Amino acid sequence: AQKITQTQPGMFVQEKEAVTLDCTYDTSDPSYGLFWYKQPSSGEMIFLIYQGSYDQQNATEGRYSLNFQKARKSANLVISASQLGDSAMYFCAMREASGGSYIPTFGRGTSLIVHP
């Protein structure tokens, strides 16, 4: 079973509108972390936001916020006021403990296209 599920292969949004990218996860580790990364066509992985499993409030970083619903094992990324430069692949990832090590696992990604 996949540990990170991103159900939206592609999303379209108009410039200046908000968009939500879905991510659900599966883990039995009580202490885990959730990440979102942006990957433009150049291939570099750009860190966007992090949420720890014990964090009480949703993480926010500028135009990015993470809608963390622990009971539903959901960690959706919300991008407010989309810009043309937001067009990229977006990956949700989870860090959990495995045999004393921390292993980051990534979803398959969502391709976001922002149009004027």
Place this chain on the structure above:
Amino acid sequence: DGGITQSPKYLFRKEGQNVTLSCEQNLNHDAMYWYRQDPGQGLRLIYYSQIVNDFQKGDIAEGYSVSREKKESFPLTVTSAQKNPTAFYLCASSIWSSSGNTIYFGEGSWLTVV
């Protein structure tokens, strides 16, 4: 500046040859990882290392080998046993602490078999 350096950026390999992708970090991170990325499949873990002289297989280790002789270096060898090596390879490092949890990535290496 601190970061992860991968080289080469682009590499072409003939069938039957081994190639080695370099990954160097100056972040003083203990943990390092190699991922493979294919279209539509996200990042899949090849190998990881938590400390020097120790490494573990990830989900798709067959046909690959690594070493971790120094903290800052984690090279990946794609052997001739890897049947479909054409892909984008990403090296990463991380530090896990109460004050920060971030995965840092190199810029990646594109490997093409010709």
